[in-house]
Amino acid sequence: MNPSIEDALEALRVLYLDGGALVLLLDYDGTLTPIVARPELAILASDTRRLLAQLAALPRVHVGVVSGRKLEEVRALVDLPGIYYAGAAGMELDLNGKRIVHPRAEEAEAAAAELIARLTEAVSDYPGARVEDKRFACTVHYRDVAAEQIDQLRGRVEEVVRREGDGLRIVEGPMALEISPDTGWNKGTAVRMILDHLDAPQAMVVYAGDGGNDAEAFDAVAAVAGITLGVGPDAPSIARFRLPDPAALHVFLSRLWKRCQEPLLTGEGAYW
Secondary structure, three states: OOOOHHHHHHHHHHHHHOOOOEEEEEOOEOOOEOOOOOHHHOOOOHHHHHHHHHHHHOOOEEEEEEOOOOHHHHHHHHOOOOOEEEEHHHOEEEEOOEEEEOOOHHHHHHHHHHHHHHHHHHOOOOOOOEEEEOOOOEEEEOOOOOHHHHHHHHHHHHHHHHHOOOOEEEEEEOOEEEEEEOOOOOHHHHHHHHHHHHOOOOOEEEEEEOOHHHHHHHHHHHHOOOEEEEEOOOOOOOOOEEEOOHHHHHHHHHHHHHHOOOOOOOOOOOOO
């Protein structure tokens, strides 16, 4: 029988109360916050921020937010000291005060600025379409575009990307296309860098994400026998467990926090 979310919670509880470490890595948009019409409206709820702070305050629990947004943007939105941040889908990281940026960051940022200008012009014929600047990448949002125009808009975006030549990739998101340089750094790279920095090889890693650009992070966590949580209907199918929405993730994390403070009964063991 396949393990359930309840099994995952219990395995984490047993491991933690037996002296193990937990690493909780979470996407932002669509995972910690619901998907909204405009990125600037995705504000972290105060109770979610408080819950993250409570988890991070536990001994041997490490919390990180791994986002496609700019590093300084996601750091300001979450606004918690003492946790790990990865921005631009892994192109820049703040490892508890240690800043790491891709060596080709300046080149990638200049190329992204040109691409954003071309895409902004290309989608201007489609009311409701928006291009979000993510410094080294960008996302074309079409949630507010008329349904009958979406296929045409997507074709226009793909045409612009093709004209730019090799070195770019398109990743599906919830009613969006994310275009990023294929630099070899992604959310999976960010996960591995965070784990290397922690130097806790026996830690149990949990990653929660909702979109296509979380796939590499799921792979990285699966490679260390961690727990992958797909949040929402568009999460990659490789996630081991599914949660319907950010509210369900909040419940999961809240239950985990409570269980990490319960007494450990003798004779219990992890489920995998």
